[in-house]
Amino acid sequence: MLKNLTDPFKYPKPEVVFKTTEAGEVKNASQQNADKITAASKGTKRKRPEKSKQTLQRIWSYLIEHKVRLFAVLIMILLSSVLSIAGPYLIGIAIDRYIMEHSSGFVLFLVGLAAVYILQSVVLWFQNIWMISISQQTVFKMRKELFSKFHKLSIPYFSKRQHGELMSRMTNDIENVSNSLNSSVVQIFSSGLLLIGIAVVMISISPLLTLLSFIIVPLLFLGMKWITNRTSRMFKTQQRNLGDINGYVEETLSGQRIVKLFSQEQNVIDQFKERNERIRVSGFWAQAISGFIPKLMNGLNNLSFALIAGVGAILVINGHGITVGVIIMFAEYSRQFTRPLNDLANQWNTLLSAIAGAERVFEVLDEPEENDDEADAKALSEIKGHVEFDNVCFAYEENNPLIHNISFHAAEGEMIALVGPTGAGKSTLIHLLARFYNPTKGAIKIDGVDIRLVTRESMRSHMAYVMQDPYLFEGTIYENIVYGRMDASEEQVVQAARLANADSFIRRLPGGYHTRLKLGGDGISQGQKQLLAIARAILADPKILVLDEATSNIDTFTEIKIQEALQRLMKGRTCFVIAHRLNTIKHADRIVVIQAGTIVEQGSHEQLLKAKGYYYGLIHGAEKNSEAM
Incomplete structure (x- = not known):
């Protein structure tokens, strides 16, 4: 006993x-x-x-x-x-x-x-x-x-x-x-x-x-x-x-x-x-x-x-x-x-x-909170969307750097694709942009202003994210979309769903926009979840949009719908895309190829193919880099 x-x-x-x-x-x-x-x-x-x-x-x-x-x-x-x-x-x-x-x-x-x-x-x-x-x-x-x-x-x-x-x-x-x-x-x-x-x-x-x-x-x-x-x-x-x-x-x-x-x-x-x-x-x-x-x-x-x-x-x-x-x-x-x-x-x-x-x-x-804003940090009322990574370095642990001297920029309205093998540091760069972490060295600037001199809340209010596994709360479809901007009208919510190509499938559901979802969005497909996440991001009306493997878990037909929505969304907005699929990245204004925390090359899809470098190997499945894609 x-x-x-x-x-x-x-x-x-x-x-x-x-x-x-x-x-x-x-x-x-x-x-x-x-x-x-x-x-x-x-x-x-x-x-x-x-x-x-x-x-x-x-x-x-x-x-x-x-x-x-x-x-x-x-x-x-x-x-x-x-x-x-x-x-x-x-x-x-x-x-x-x-x-x-x-x-x-x-x-x-x-x-x-x-x-x-x-x-x-x-x-x-x-x-x-x-x-x-x-x-x-x-x-x-x-x-x-x-x-x-x-x-x-x-x-x-x-x-x-x-x-x-x-x-x-x-x-x-x-x-x-x-x-x-x-x-x-x-x-x-x-x-x-x-x-x-x-x-x-x-x-x-x-x-x-x-x-x-x-x-x-x-x-x-x-x-x-x-x-x-x-x-x-x-x-x-x-x-x-x-x-x-x-x-x-x-x-x-x-x-x-x-x-x-x-x-x-x-x-x-x-x-x-x-x-x-x-x-x-x-x-x-x-x-x-x-x-x-x-x-x-x-x-x-x-x-x-x-x-x-x-x-x-x-x-x-x-x-x-x-x-x-x-x-x-x-x-x-x-x-x-x-x-x-x-x-x-x-x-x-x-x-x-x-x-x-x-x-x-x-x-x-008693745990330390997310780093407080700097004493002289100011709120961003409006931004144009020009983003610059200036010699950025980062390490989760001391003496074990993950990002090494990353420098590139995204002009207003440009689509930047971040490409590289798993663990290269692509998502970490996005986390740095969102100020989940601060760079160990260097700076990230929006419209020429170091983001450490800007309040987190005001900066993030101009950004929207669509992740690989979209998170939906228990509640109605309407409530999940309006989460992007709580003061939005019903008409604006429906318009966001239309731009995201989600309106048609929503209306086919028994309760339409008032259909209740279980925690995590159980009851609808992965592609439909992704469309709702994009609708939520569209409603937020961001100047900077981040897609982190947003098309990796969906079928080709849904990917086409997302690409159509992105084309409409891209106008006047800066977009960062992390993806492996060629259809997602080949239309990017600039492709930044990252390996082991370092930029190995960057340029348009055509420029990188002509250079026949690391990106060329990724696309054509060169044996030495086949494990990366």
């Missing part, structure tokens, strides 16, 4: 997965992370609490924004604590005065006692409602900031991480924080006040019985320290494993067609089992060890009750000024004293889980 659970306090051994970096270098993922995992599992006692302290401070900074309601909650906590302490005290008095001494007024006293407990219930209700409101608004803000942060991070950040793992931070980790704030904050404050209040009352009544009650505190402290030292690590491991399995599930579901085409079902099932086993083991030990807390508390509570009952009875018999009512008070206070201790222990455990989730959320929030 407990197979593979013999080593609960170590991180699971990372599986060996080989990943390819953006620069093309293959690395062993387990070797990359081994030192980090070892350091995390051995982490010094000083660093871990410090990080937890900082995380708690950041969570508190969200809560303190609701000062009025938070103050009201604290008042309610104070009132509920006073009423909780008053109840047993009044019961003790009732026993000594009305039961032992048979005094009159017992019914009136019971009414007052009932009022105390009813008022306590009302106070607790307001306390919980207000705290839930605060916690939900806090989580609302955290979730909003996290989602906003995702859209401010650079493209490389997402290319290096599983999308499912990032989704886990938005869902599971935020939910952990939410659950903790709903109960833990109130419980911790309430338990703390109860402990102080009960201790004061107990000492004022009988220091000796108070001392007996407090015997359990050192035992509780040692037990809780042993438990929380382990659960803090295990909850962090559990959250990390949960993010990993979410990422893997998202990845395999997105690639389900590839999995089936290559008959890898059993392989992905086996890999899922490995990840599932990790989360099972970490979850088992996190929950099992934290489950020791109520057992420990119950045992110590029974020990305290036995000591009070036994010693109290002896004191009563021997006439040491202790009454039966006092013993009842102390028995109840002893139970109440261990209950907040138990609550503190349990809520602290819950808080540790929330801290683990919050740390993962704050890790994203």
